[in-house]
Amino acid sequence: MPPLDLRPYRAYFPSLSQEIDGKAVVYFDNPGGTQVASQVIDAMVAYFRAANANTGGAFLTSHRTGEVIANARSAMADFLHAGGPHEIVFGPNMTTLTFAFSRAIGKTLREGDEIVVTVLDHDANVAPWLALQERGVVIRTVDVHPENITLDMEDMRSKINERTKLVAVGYASNASGTINDVATIIGWAHKVGALAWIDAVQLAPHGPIDVQQLDADFLVCSSYKFFGPHLGIVYGKAEHLDNFPAYKVRPASNLAPDRWETGTLNHEGLAGLVGVIDYLAMIGREQSALYSHAFRDASGESLYTGRQRDLKVAMQAMMDYERELSAYLLAGLREIRGIQVYGITDPRQLAQRVPTVICSIAGHTPRELAELLAASAIFAWDGNYYALGIMQRLGLEERGGALRLGMAHYNTTIEIDRLLTCLEQLD
């Protein structure tokens, strides 16, 4: 089997050829938002040229807009392996959607009911649940093992009990890149009759997701983190989308998923989302030979059909390629004087992380490091990236957080070498 090489797909990202003072830009800011594929740009332009309208009208552009929304729903249903398009809800971003759902779910909770959150999660999967404390809901926060920033599963298990109504947990951390064992956590939640709310914002750009296999009640992601436009997406089991009380305007549909979509959607963004799925499905088709034995059950039957399978192959190919990038980056960082990397660094455990790495370098603030890199056209984030809990837990919050190096499938080892050269020159 030839080594997996995803570099040819760089050609689909026009922004990757941007230069500053003759230096090609290196995008290591991906966990904050990825670059977009040309299929996305083309689809958004096409929407504005020929389909721009509101929904439900008797005329052509309105019909086309309806088709765009339907196509985006079925594209996302395939991407997440939902039971169907009716289980997909769109909104402006993950945070707004999570607040909307927490308010709706909160309406059904009583004083003394418990919700479990984690110290590792982005605040968008914490603050919406904390807001329910005003209803008397008790919030339990699960800790991490600070030495490698993995969730303390014993602590998780001990905090899920008969009073637990919902467990909110991230699939992958936007800080340390840790992939959490959400399947096990969902199982524990269901054992006590609790719901599981999975924040997959940082897993979606890096690996395959199957909401049915996970048995997730809800799973959220944002398409600007996986090569598309600024949009949030909720997968919800049909029974939940039908039954929880949605806050909505009276003339809007009472049927799910529409009842959750307040106001006019970002139609051009939904057109772009179909473009992302086209891009990913193309990768899946092109890499399918390498994965002919993957995604099959014990008897060899394929678990997915058509585009579902192409999307799973694409995301698995990215995961495999990016694991090599992680190994290369972590090995290089080890040689930098005064560096501390937080999270999983053991080369044997790279399957438990996405290629997002946070670090500090003695004598330099994270902002200074980000500025130094920016001066060489290397874009990377500093700060807490709203992963407030873990930054406080590690004592980094008062120190400006950490430098975050976040890669995607279009990054290369040559770009990592440029980064390492910059960091090696620090005194």
Ligand SMILES: Cc1ncc(COP(=O)(O)O)c(C=O)c1O
């Ligand atoms: C893990 C995680 N969850 C949630 C969010 C919030 O997503 P959005 O910007 O779509 O509200 C982010 C954004 O960085 C994130 O990384």
